[in-house]
Amino acid sequence: MGKALEGVRILDFTHVQSGPTCTQLLAWFGADVIKVEKAGTGDITREQLRDIPGVDSLYFTMLNHNKRSVTLDTKSEQGKQVLEKLIKRCDVLVENFAPGALDRMGFSWERIQALNPRMIVASIKGFGPGPYEDCKVYENVAQCAGGSASTTGFDDGPPLVTGAQIGDSGTGLHLALGIVTALYQRQTSGRGQRVQCAMQDGVLNLCRVKLRDQQRLERNGVMKEYPQYPNGKFGAAVPRAGNASGGGQPGSIVKCKGWETDPNAYLYFITQAPVWKEICKVIGKESWITDPDYATPEARLPRLKEVFAAVEEWTATKTKFEAMDILNQYDIPCGPILSMQEIAHEPSLRKTGTVVEVDHPTRGKYLSVGNPIKLSDSPTDVKRSPLLGEHTEEILAEIGYTRSDIESLKSNKVI
């Protein structure tokens, strides 16, 4: 059986992280992704954060698996002719240039539509229409403008960005869904359409629960599951909630055995209401099962600090894995704080292909994150990222260029 997106051709004008995340997913599902890169230099991330001199960085290799690379100067006349041919042949053009760059190159939406009315043009920008629409944007700017930073961190500290790349990879995921949806609609409409995702919007979508809380705060003045309750102060905006659980089941990070020396000897512990009795038994607080101050979720809300202090007294005597084993016997929701080192060596993640070892001709073996989306009829084989321009001649031949045409493009530095 073929792959889910076999036969779909993607003209990939993406660079850095947000766009490449999207096209990598499409490539994993079987699309033919042709990455167009500037002749000579290519995607800037090839040389950023290099750990081996002269070798494509992990930043690049981990975001560009299963793609083909063509180098092309799309600002030269001959380059534009090549690009026109590629536009006519492909189904989707994906780009995350700074605002206006594609138009300046001479390939506006109207022009692309005229060349290929079936083409879907998918773009990531930092902001949608509005005061910041012309701004260049990187990950952390999106986290700040999308509501994540102001709601992350501790009450007495500054706003905090998160390690999860919700602005870049998060928006890439959103865009991939938009592209697949547009491809589906094209089956009946016969037409391409524009798919646009702003990073600010993508981050805000992932912070949806915080806009929920803003409205709860405006109505009631307090939110009882937040650490500011009952003794702290609430202002006009949703405050930073530290490690408090965002949902209706209070949770927190508690210390485990070894926390004094191991920065990751911690556990996330959720005091889920249906297993309150079991929690009390495990941590040795049986009296809390019937004590009216602790017996109901509502009664516990003003006492969460005390509850988690008691939980921590117990978890501090166990390693995070011992605590996990015990708590899971009683279906008490919890999770160890896993370091990247632990994740890299976790056998179950290797087995499912979520962490994969990939071989690369100049780098050798390296670890990557495989496809987190598993399709039973379209399993993912992770193939190494292409070298710069590795497929230029192959792709030009596919669109009708002869050997001597290719030599002429080379000598004019178009490819």
Ligand code: CAO
């Ligand atoms: N041949 C010739 N020129 C090319 C080319 C090619 N194959 N590919 C790109 N270029 C040109 C572009 O046309 C553009 O030229 P002009 O500025 O003259 O129009 C130029 O290269 C630079 O493109 P850029 O402005 O997109 O790149 P930058 O490094 O200055 O900015 C970034 C990078 C990410 C800030 C910007 O692209 C952006 O804001 N993108 C949208 C938001 C986004 O995706 N951000 C996340 C990035 S991941 O953290």
